[in-house]
Amino acid sequence: MVFRALTLATLVAALQLTGCSAFRSYDSELQETNQHLTSGNVDAALALLEQNNKSDDKDLLYYFEKGELLRSKGDYTGSQAAWRAADDVVFKWEESVKLDTAKYLSQFGSYLVNDKVRRYEGYDYEKVMLTTQMALNLLAQNDFDGARTEIKKTHEREAVIAELRDKEYLKREEEAEKEGVRTQYKDLQGYPVASLDAPEVVSLKNSYQSAFSHYLSGYVYEALGEKGLAAPGYRKAAELRPNIPLLEQALLDLDKRKGKASDSDVLIVVQSGLAPARDSVRIPLPLPIAGNLVITPLSFPVIKEDASTGLISEIQLDSSPLALTSLNSISAMSRRALRDDMPGIILRTSVRAISRGVAQKKLNEASPLAGLAMGIASVIVEGADTRTWRTLPNETQVVRVRLSQGEHLLSLPSSQGGNKIKVKIDRPYQVIALRVVGQQVFAGGPAVQVEPRVQAQAIATLK
Amino acid sequence: MFARISIAALTIALVSGCSTSSPVLGSKNIGYGDTKAVELVTNEFGSTDLQMIAESMTRSLAQSGVLHARPVVQVYDVKNKTSEYIDTREITTSIKTQLMKSGTARFASDNSDMQSQVDQLKLQNQTGLYKKNTVAKTGNMIAAQYRLEGSISSIVKRSSDYKDVFYKFSLQLIDVESGLSEWMDEKEIRKTTER
Numbered sequence: 115m116v117f118r119a120l121t122l123a124t125l126v127a128a129l130q131l132t133g134c135s136a137f138r139s140y141d142s143e144l145q146e147t148n149q150h151l152t153s154g155n156v157d158a159a160l161a162l163l164e165q166n167n168k169s170d171d172k173d174l175l176y177y178f179e180k181g182e183l184l185r186s187k188g189d190y191t192g193s194q195a196a197w198r199a200a201d202d203v204v205f206k207w208e209e210s211v212k213l214d215t216a217k218y219l220s221q222f223g224s225y226l227v228n229d230k231v232r233r234y235e236g237y238d239y240e241k242v243m244l245t246t247q248m249a250l251n252l253l254a255q256n257d258f259d260g261a262r263t264e265i266k267k268t269h270e271r272e273a274v275i276a277e278l279r280d281k282e283y284l285k286r287e288e289e290a291e292k293e294g295v296r297t298q299y300k301d302l303q304g305y306p307v308a309s310l311d312a313p314e315v316v317s318l319k320n321s322y323q324s325a326f327s328h329y330l331s332g333y334v335y336e337a338l339g340e341k342g343l344a345a346p347g348y349r350k351a352a353e354l355r356p357n358i359p360l361l362e363q364a365l366l367d368l369d370k371r372k373g374k375a376s377d378s379d380v381l382i383v384v385q386s387g388l389a390p391a392r393d394s395v396r397i398p399l400p401l402p403i404a405g406n407l408v409i410t411p412l413s414f415p416v417i418k419e420d421a422s423t424g425l426i427s428e429i430q431l432d433s434s435p436l437a438l439t440s441l442n443s444i445s446a447m448s449r450r451a452l453r454d455d456m457p458g459i460i461l462r463t464s465v466r467a468i469s470r471g472v473a474q475k476k477l478n479e480a481s482p483l484a485g486l487a488m489g490i491a492s493v494i495v496e497g498a499d500t501r502t503w504r505t506l507p508n509e510t511q512v513v514r515v516r517l518s519q520g521e522h523l524l525s526l527p528s529s530q531g532g533n534k535i536k537v538k539i540d541r542p543y544q545v546i547a548l549r550v551v552g553q554q555v556f557a558g559g560p561a562v563q564v565e566p567r568v569q570a571q572a573i574a575t576l577k
Numbered sequence: 578m579f580a581r582i583s584i585a586a587l588t589i590a591l592v593s594g595c596s597t598s599s600p601v602l603g604s605k606n607i608g609y610g611d612t613k614a615v616e617l618v619t620n621e622f623g624s625t626d627l628q629m630i631a632e633s634m635t636r637s638l639a640q641s642g643v644l645h646a647r648p649v650v651q652v653y654d655v656k657n658k659t660s661e662y663i664d665t666r667e668i669t670t671s672i673k674t675q676l677m678k679s680g681t682a683r684f685a686s687d688n689s690d691m692q693s694q695v696d697q698l699k700l701q702n703q704t705g706l707y708k709k710n711t712v713a714k715t716g717n718m719i720a721a722q723y724r725l726e727g728s729i730s731s732i733v734k735r736s737s738d739y740k741d742v743f744y745k746f747s748l749q750l751i752d753v754e755s756g757l758s759e760w761m762d763e764k765e766i767r768k769t770t771e772r
Contacts, residue, residue: 269662277619284772331662339689342657342665349660 140175141391141418144504147179148388151505152422152552156187173234174203175501178244182505186549188558190251197248201267204241208271211278218278219285228466229459230499238275238322239447240503242268246327247506249334250383253545254559258337265331275322279454286458295464299414299456302397306416310453314446318354321451325354325361326383326442326510332364333381333514337543341368351441360439360514377516378539382436382524385507386550387423389444392416392452394498401464403471410471412463414456415498417449420508422552423530430525431515442510448502459498467496507549524548526555534565620742620768622663630746630764631671637762638672639681643750644723650676650750651685651721658730659744665729668746672725685721694718723750723759740770 143166150159160183167176177200184193211218236244249264290296300307309315332347345368352361372379396411403410428435478485517539524535524546531553537546538561549556557564616623638644652673655665666689676682686694701712727748734741747763 266662273619273621280772340654340664340666342654343662345657346660346662353660 140501140504141393144179144391147183148420148422148504148551151183151186151388152554154552154554156183156556159183160187172199174200174236175234175503177203178236178240178503179505181244182247182503182507185247185251185558186505186551186556188556190255190558194248194251197244197251200236200244201248204236204244204271207235207241208274212274215278215281219282228496228499229462230497230501232499234501237448237451237502238279239324239444239451240506241275242272242322242324242327243444243503243506245271246324246330249330250545250547253334254547254557254562256541256544256560258334258543261334262338265327265334268327269331272323276320279320279322282458283454286461290457290461293461293465295461297399297460297464299453299460302399302414302460304397305395305414309417310449310456312446312449314443315449315453318446318450321447321454323350323354324442324447324510325351325358326512328354329361329364329441329512330381330383333543333545336368337379344368355441358439358441360512361441364514373516374518377518378541379543380515380517380539381543381545382429382431382513382515383545383547384426384429384438384511384513384550385509385547386426386511386530387508388420388551389502389504389506389508390420390448391418391504392448392498392500392502393418394500399464401468401471403468404475408471410467412467413496413498414459414463415452415500417445417452419445423508423550425509426511426527426530426550428527429513430527431517432522433525436513436515438511438513440509440511444506444508526550531555531567533567536563536565537561538563620740620770622659622661622744626744626766627668627671629766630668631675633764634746634748634762635672635675635679638748638750638760639676639679641760643760644676644681647680647683648722649685649719650682651724651753652687653724653726654688655726655746655748656728658728660733661731663729668729669725669727672748683719685719721753724753725750738772740772742768744768 143162147159147162147166150156150162160180163176163179163183167173177196181193181197181200184190184196245264245268249261249268252258252260252264299305299310328347329351330347332344332351335341335344335347345365348361348365348368352358352365355361392415394413395416396413398409398411400407401410402408426438428437430436474485519539522537522539524537526533526535526548530550533553533555535548535555535557540561544561546562547557548562555564612624613628616625644650652669655669657663657665673684677684698713698715701707702715725748727746729744729746731745732743744766745763746766747761749761750759751757752759
């Protein structure tokens with residue numbers, strides 16, 4: 115009887131400590147949401163998101179996803195409102211980091227709680243992309259001054275992140291040394307190491323700086339006539355992605371007189387696909403528990419690529435092809451973030467498993483049933499953190515052209531559904547942003563109009 | 578009776594004094610700082626650098642003796658050759674403000690103001706909205722005798738426990754008619770951080 119009570123108490127305590135988020139499978143929730151988005155049914159995707167987030171206490175992820183879905187729908191006001199809420203959360207995080215970095219780092223490095231029961235605070239690249247996407251929302255409505263504020267916030271935030279990570283990596287090295295955990299991700303048998311060591315991941319300077327973000331800031335500052343600020347934007351982008359003619363040209367052209375004054379300088383931004391998912395894999399590792407080496411299965415996150423959308427290499431503008439330059443890949447950034455976090459994840463997971471192993475051994479000696487219950491509870495609780503911003507566009511590609519004012523027609527390759535988009539150019543500087551998911555193209559704002567695809571299909575069937 | 582009350586009132590007034598400080602609302606953690614305080618939060622370009630550059634350039638230019646009889650100067654953007662987002666226009670605005678306040682020079686509409694200036698002239702002259710005798714006539718804008726231009730560049734070096742940033746700001750005053758450089762100066766700033 116006493117044993118049974120103990121067993122129950124252990125289970126209840128385990129559940130109480132972890133809360134509901136331990137059972138939530140963010141991956142499957144968002145798979146469904148993204149399916150709706152891929153089929154073009156944004157309203158269903160939004161309804162599902164609301165259904166999955168019924169609690170009053172919404173987390174950062176909810177606002178991330180909601181903002182992106184509303185943006186796809188063309189509801190920029192709603193999208194900005196959702197992202198503003200996300201921005202508040204990130205702002206508070208930023209303040210807490212600036213105020214007391216040491217305290218933040220010691221909390222984050224805590225070995226007691228599993229990563230997935232922590233309150234979601236967003237990956238660094240997500241924080242940078244948030245304000246970049248917000249700037250794109252404003253640019254779709256030709257609000258360059260508003261976009262300037264978001265862009266300034268982006269590079270200021272980037273500086274805060276850079277300083278924090280510098281300190282964090284230093285501290286982590288010291289701690290790994292202290293705890294005696296020397297396992298590296300390369301030692302994990304069966305872990306897809308190659309995806310983290312891919313050239314596009316290793317060549318990134320870090321996980322959070324985006325060449326697109328800096329290029330866009332250069333463009334916005336240039337449009338506002340602030341060349342002194344535009345130059346570092348283009349220069350930073352060129353440093354992050356070396357040997358890309360588009361970036362070097364932007365810097366060279368900054369001081370040149372532009373062609374015909376009546377023409378517009380147009381930046382076409384094509385964002386395609388969806389950010390990769392995070393999944394959990396179990397890998398057995400030998401751990402020293404109470405003096406013996408015990409093979410213990412541990413959970414680690416892996417990146418699962420999205421395959422909804424093929425890569426677009428060019429688009430057609432008034433029936434002449436335009437090659438796109440890729441400036442941002444969330445897949446690479448997300449893998450880089452995981453690569454940089456892996457030592458910390460291995461350290462925390464191992465230390466937690468060792469202490470749990472010791473506790474279970476003691477409990478086993480007192481009551482085998484309670485020991486078993488604790489084992490079951492820890493299997494439920496111990497899984498890698500699979501939360502990540504999933505509706506975020508994966509690839510960002512751009513092309514910059516000088517266009518005469520008036521109407522123009524953009525069309526996507528037929529492999530992407532061959533959508534046609536009518537654009538109205540009426541300003542000296544203008545940003546046209548397209549979002550492609552599967553065969554769907556989403557675009558909004560006063561200057562852009564996506565032509566319905568029904569006609570094309572009708573012609574195809576007539577043939 | 579009246580005198581007694583008056584004396585009492587007077588005493589109260591004297592005791593309480595006129596210098597009651599304004600009440601402060603809100604948190605104790607927030608305070609106003611000295612805008613001239615040396616700022617060493619990070620070794621990126623900061624407020625102290627901006628003030629140092631502006632002060633040293635203004636002093637040098639004002640004391641150079643080139644600017645006689647408040648000449649008209651056109652300020653160009655300072656070229657930012659660093660990879661840092663430094664608002665160089667803020668530096669030139671500070672220099673401009675200080676020269677203007679000391680009465681050393683006058684300034685023609687620069688690149689950023691020009692559009693508004695032209696728009697206003699067009700509005701007054703072309704719309705027919707304004708009383709004739711109050712309309713600013715076109716063709717009377719004063720052209721600049723000098724132009725002021727410059728650049729800021731940086732050298733950043735980093736090792737595992739050391740970061741060194743060197744900034745060089747240079748500014749020159751050029752006579753528009755002759756194309757001669759009449760004055761030039763530079764300010765160097767070095768900032769190092771040990772981790």
